[in-house]
Amino acid sequence: MILPTPAPTSPTSRSAWFSEAAATLRLGWPLVLTNLAQTAMTATDVLMMGQLGPEAMAAGALGSNLYMAVLIFGIGVMAAVAPMLSIELGRNRHAVREIRRTVRQGFWAAATLVGPMWLFLWHAEAVLVAMGQDRGWAAAAGSYVRALQWSLLPFFFFLVLRGFVAALQRPLAAMLVVLVAVLFNALANWALMFGRLGLPALNLPGSGLATTLSSILMFAGLAVLVMRDRRFRRFRLFGRLWVADWPRYRSFWRLGLPIGATMAFEVIIFNGAAFLMGLISLTALAAHAIAIQIASLTFMVPMGIGQAATVRIGRAFGAGDHDGIRRAGQVAIVLGVGFMALTALAMWLVPYWLVRPFLNLGLPGAAEVAALATHFLVFAAIFQIVDGAQVVGSCLLRGLGDARMPMLYAALGYWVIGLPLSIALGFGTPLAGSGIWIGLAVALALVAALMLGRWAARDRLGLMPVAARPEAESGPASD
Numbered sequence: 001m002i003l004p005t006p007a008p009t010s011p012t013s014r015s016a017w018f019s020e021a022a023a024t025l026r027l028g029w030p031l032v033l034t035n036l037a038q039t040a041m042t043a044t045d046v047l048m049m050g051q052l053g054p055e056a057m058a059a060g061a062l063g064s065n066l067y068m069a070v071l072i073f074g075i076g077v078m079a080a081v082a083p084m085l086s087i088e089l090g091r092n093r094h095a096v097r098e099i100r101r102t103v104r105q106g107f108w109a110a111a112t113l114v115g116p117m118w119l120f121l122w123h124a125e126a127v128l129v130a131m132g133q134d135r136g137w138a139a140a141a142g143s144y145v146r147a148l149q150w151s152l153l154p155f156f157f158f159l160v161l162r163g164f165v166a167a168l169q170r171p172l173a174a175m176l177v178v179l180v181a182v183l184f185n186a187l188a189n190w191a192l193m194f195g196r197l198g199l200p201a202l203n204l205p206g207s208g209l210a211t212t213l214s215s216i217l218m219f220a221g222l223a224v225l226v227m228r229d230r231r232f233r234r235f236r237l238f239g240r241l242w243v244a245d246w247p248r249y250r251s252f253w254r255l256g257l258p259i260g261a262t263m264a265f266e267v268i269i270f271n272g273a274a275f276l277m278g279l280i281s282l283t284a285l286a287a288h289a290i291a292i293q294i295a296s297l298t299f300m301v302p303m304g305i306g307q308a309a310t311v312r313i314g315r316a317f318g319a320g321d322h323d324g325i326r327r328a329g330q331v332a333i334v335l336g337v338g339f340m341a342l343t344a345l346a347m348w349l350v351p352y353w354l355v356r357p358f359l360n361l362g363l364p365g366a367a368e369v370a371a372l373a374t375h376f377l378v379f380a381a382i383f384q385i386v387d388g389a390q391v392v393g394s395c396l397l398r399g400l401g402d403a404r405m406p407m408l409y410a411a412l413g414y415w416v417i418g419l420p421l422s423i424a425l426g427f428g429t430p431l432a433g434s435g436i437w438i439g440l441a442v443a444l445a446l447v448a449a450l451m452l453g454r455w456a457a458r459d460r461l462g463l464m465p466v467a468a469r470p471e472a473e474s475g476p477a478s479d
Contacts (some may be wrong), residue, residue, distance in 0.1 A: 020327040024308050024335065030171035032304030034162070036297065037178040041185045041214060045207045046293050048189050050358050052203060054286045054365045056140070060204055061289035062133060062278060063141030065271035066124050067148055070117045072267040074156050076260030077113060080252050081106045081163030082307065083314045083398050089167060090318020096235055103164050103237050105249045109256060110156035121149040133278050140204055147208030151215035158219040161226055161237075166311055170231060177221040185214040258403035262394060265410035269419050269443065273436050276426055283365065284433040287372035290358045295380040295387075298343040302336030302388035306395025313399025320465045329396045329455060333389070340388030347381035372433065379437035386441070386448040393451030400463045402454075409450040418443025 042064070049060040081102065088098050120127070125142025129135055162174040188210035195201030202209065226232040270292060277288040309332035316324030347354065351374040358373070359366045394406050418439050425435025458464055 016323070017327060017331070020312070020324075021331045021335070024305065024312060024328065024331050027166070027169050027171060027311060028305045028308035028335070030175040031166060031307045032301050034171065034175045034178045035300035035304045035307075037175070037182045038300075040182050040297075041211060042293065042296070044182070044186050044189055045211065046289060047358055048193055048207065049204065050290075050366075051360055052193070053363050054282060054369055055137070056204060057289060058278065058282050058285045059137040059140035060144060060207070061274055061285055062128055062137055063124060063144040063148070063204070063208075064289075065274040066127065066141070067121060067145055069264065069268045069271050070120060071152065071155075073260040073264040074110070074113050074117065074152065075159060076263035077109060077253075077256035078106060078156055078159035078163065079259050079263075079307075079310075079398070080109075080256035081160050082167050083310050083401060084252065084255065085164060085167035086311045086314025086399070087318040087401065090315035090321075092318075099164070099167075100235050100237055100239070101245045101248050102252070103160060103235075104241055104243070105245055105252045106160035106163065107157060107241060108244075108249060109252055110153065110160060113156065114153045117152055118149055121145050131275055133275065137278070144204040144208045147202075147205040148211055149208075151208075151212040154212075154219040155215040158215065158222055161219070161222045164235075164237065165222075165226070165232070166307065167314070168231070169311065173225045173229065173232075174222055177218050177225065180221065181214045181218045184217055185210055188213055255401060255403055258407040259398060262403065262407045262410045265407070265414045266390075266447070269414040269422075270440065272419060273422060273440060276422065276436055277433055280426070280432055283368050283372055286365075286369045287376055288433065288436075290355055290369070290373040291376035291380055293358070294347070294354050294377065295384070298340065298384065299387060299391065301339050301343075303391050303395075305332050305336040305339075306392040308332070309392065310395045310399040313396060314401075317400055317465050322464055325400070325458075325464065328399070332392050332396060333452070336388045336392040337385055340384040344381040344384035347377045347384065351375075351377035351381075376433065376437055379434065379441060383441035383444045386445040390444055390448035390451050393448060393455055396455050397451065397458075397463075400458065402458075402463050405454060406451060409447055409454070413443045413447035413450065417446060 045060065045064070046057065049057045084102050085099055088095050088102065092098075124145035125138045128138035128141055133141075158174075158177075162171075165171055165173050189207050191197045191199050192202050192206030192210050193204070194206075223238070226237060274285065274288055274292070277285040309328050312328035312332075313325050316322075316328060352370070354377060355370050355373045359370050361367055361370065394410075397403070397406050420439075421442055422436040422439025425431050425438055426433065427435075429435055431438065454461065
């Protein structure tokens with residue numbers, strides 16, 4: 001339940017609320033555009049797979065969903081960078097060594113994480129066959145994932161640097177790099193998938209290779225900006241990367257693992273929905289891939305607003321500013337949920353025009369896919385608002401360093417209730433694919449209620465800071 005914002009009683013309080021909204025938007029819009037641009041790379045892949053036909057799209061959807069299952073967990077772990085840095089900067093805005101050490105442990109965590117992920121994804125074809133998927137689709141998906149999996153490490157390194165620039169409230173650097181990468185990814189997809197510019201036509205593996213090259217470009221580009229920009233280079237982020245800080249490394253995992261699990265619980269159930277669709281029909285799987293891609297694009301906006309709120313709340317938390325925490329949270333809820341209400345209206349009123357760009361309707365079976373994807377978007381419209389509420393609520397709690405209970409909420413909502421309900425409605429009733437989407441909507445609504453309920457009870461639960469520590473100077477001391 002969202003608590004009503006108290007009515008301002010003075011010009012000063014009104015000014016504080018407007019200032020917080022302005023600060024959140026200034027920080028949030030580059031994060032939103034960065035998220036949208038990153039998702040646009042996936043959307044580009046789906047668009048181009050659609051030009052290869054429904055079977056290629058279905059195989060690509062299977063491979064992409066398996067890849068996303070591990071990617072999202074890693075994104076969640078790397079998300080610990082922003083709140084850890086923001087809380088430290090709230091305590092001491094001159095901190096340098098502490099910031100550098102936290103970033104370094106983010107790099108260490110990324111390197112630790114990718115080994116098991118690479119091993120799992122290398123056997124994507126066998127995993128998909130074991131899940132009951134068509135062997136032909138699984139083989140095509142496996143070849144795609146083997147080219148795609150190498151993008152994980154440079155992308156995680158990029159996320160560490162993105163968390164750093166976001167905590168310093170300078171997110172434009174990451175946005176500019178990602179925009180360049182989006183253009184590069186589109187060109188690389190076109191060239192490598194279809195054999196343009198003198199390159200061989202690699203089909204689905206070409207798309208995976210394009211994403212890997214784009215991830216390398218994102219990390220390298222942001223690393224260069226961080227090393228050259230005077231606002232960032234004083235932190236010397238790449239100095240003495242081999243030096244361990246085991247207490248900070250453990251702290252990183254204590255926060256990052258629950259965040260990663262929370263995000264994975266949500267995304268894996270959506271990926272699981274794709275696998276369930278594959279058991280229904282090729283048409284259902286391809287239609288689901290399109291509908292979920294559109295929903296993912298809109299989701300990036302409240303996610304970016306929530307990421308901005310994590311930084312704002314983390315800084316207020318470190319400074320012991322209770323009013324600042326409350327304002328940052330309420331502003332993020334209004335902005336994130338308000339936007340999703342508008343996108344829900346668009347999905348309800350004009351679903352066909354959102355689906356149409358993803359398909360070549362001249363290909364066999366494409367018209368049936370378009371009709372079913374349009375139907376699925378009606379259900380996506382229903383859960384837009386609760387989806388925005390749950391991601392913002394999770395980010396608000398993250399800014400307080402609270403990650404374990406949100407993880408349990410996600411496990412309960414998505415896996416104990418949502419997934420069984422989707423299976424029951426999808427295979428035990430005539431609803432089929434629509435039943436799977438209804439189960440997803442119920443899960444999102446429950447998790448949203450739990451997240452926002454915990455945020456509303458933060459004082460009673462002892463999640464708020466006790467007092468601010470005195471600020472001290474911290475120069476670029478040697479590690």
